[in-house]
Amino acid sequence: MPPPNRASGPDKHARRVSPKSVGPAPSETEVSFCVLASGSRGNASVLRVRRSGSEYFYLIDLGLSPRRIRNDFQNMGIDQDKLRGVFLTHLDTDHFYRGWPQALPGAAPIFVHEMHAEHARRLGVLRRQLTIYDRPFRVGSALDVTPTVAPHDQSGVIALRIDLPHSAGASLGFATDLGGAEAELIDSLSNVDVLALESNYCPTMQAASARPAFLKQRVMGGYGHLSNQQCAEAARLINPRDRLVLLHLSQECNDPRVAARFHAGRSYQLTISSQQKATTWLPVQLTERKPAPAPPPRQLPLFARP
Numbered sequence: 001m002p003p004p005n006r007a008s009g010p011d012k013h014a015r016r017v018s019p020k021s022v023g024p025a026p027s028e029t030e031v032s033f034c035v036l037a038s039g040s041r042g043n044a045s046v047l048r049v050r051r052s053g054s055e056y057f058y059l060i061d062l063g064l065s066p067r068r069i070r071n072d073f074q075n076m077g078i079d080q081d082k083l084r085g086v087f088l089t090h091l092d093t094d095h096f097y098r099g100w101p102q103a104l105p106g107a108a109p110i111f112v113h114e115m116h117a118e119h120a121r122r123l124g125v126l127r128r129q130l131t132i133y134d135r136p137f138r139v140g141s142a143l144d145v146t147p148t149v150a151p152h153d154q155s156g157v158i159a160l161r162i163d164l165p166h167s168a169g170a171s172l173g174f175a176t177d178l179g180g181a182e183a184e185l186i187d188s189l190s191n192v193d194v195l196a197l198e199s200n201y202c203p204t205m206q207a208a209s210a211r212p213a214f215l216k217q218r219v220m221g222g223y224g225h226l227s228n229q230q231c232a233e234a235a236r237l238i239n240p241r242d243r244l245v246l247l248h249l250s251q252e253c254n255d256p257r258v259a260a261r262f263h264a265g266r267s268y269q270l271t272i273s274s275q276q277k278a279t280t281w282l283p284v285q286l287t288e289r290k291p292a293p294a295p296p297p298r299q300l301p302l303f304a305r306p
């Protein structure tokens with residue numbers, strides 16, 4: 001079946017306007033991003049699109065219960081009828097809560113990669129609710145979505161690059177539950193304005209934890225999650241222009257202060273998501289590259305000769 005909503009692939013990483021035009025012009029679309037919760041007990045994020053006086057929303061992952069998301073929406077003043085779609089990175093229970101198939105709003109499509117479509121149907125998602133893709137696609141006129149398959153357990157995970165042609169070409173990258181950050185993923189997310197990336201564990205805390213050996217192996221064995229070090233290295237290569245949002249910190253095997261240390265001195269702003277509390281709305285807008293911080297002055301030896 002050909003995937004609906006398929007569009008000719010967006011020009012990879014192409015900026016559509018001069019980088020001097022920073023921030024949305026008044027008539028342009030304003031996009032913001034918020035992580036409602038992230039961690040092994042449930043993941044969900046929201047993308048808010050405001051345009052010409054109206055607003056609508058997309059969810060990335062549905063790992064929280066329908067009741068929890070309804071409550072969050074109510075507290076944040078989000079009208080559930082304005083939900084225009086849901087992107088699923090994969091179908092583990094912490095990314096797709098099992099109560100959702102019955103609770104899904106009828107009109108909002110669920111975008112799944114074709115490698116996850118059969119699994120979604122087995123979990124009770126109706127065929128008509130699914131929009132299946134296997135390549136870059138456009139959603140409405142506001143989002144150009146480029147998926148990349150990455151290793152995670154047997155079924156793999158999808159990382160998303162979302163380009164916003166009506167927001168001066170701003171972009172968001174979203175990648176969680178990664179066994180590794182391979183070249184294709186780095187290339188796909190390269191230079192996004194806002195990058196949401198998992199920083200799951202501290203290897204020392206993981207090794208010292210009371211977890212059984214098979215679980216440690218699952219997490220660290222190349223098909224599980226990214227460590228703080230791997231996250232920092234991937235972020236260095238991807239080089240987000242404005243902000244890095246750390247996702248999916250393990251409560252047992254990580255500490256936000258430890259994870260943050262790996263990003264000290266970097267040119268991007270840092271936000272750390274959590275399981276308990278939503279982040280603020282983070283703007284996704286075209287950002288001029290900030291100059292890299294100057295290296296510390298070299299200390300001249302005493303009595304140095306000129």
Ligand SMILES: [Zn+2]
Binds near residue numbers: 040092
């Ligand atoms: Zn997960």
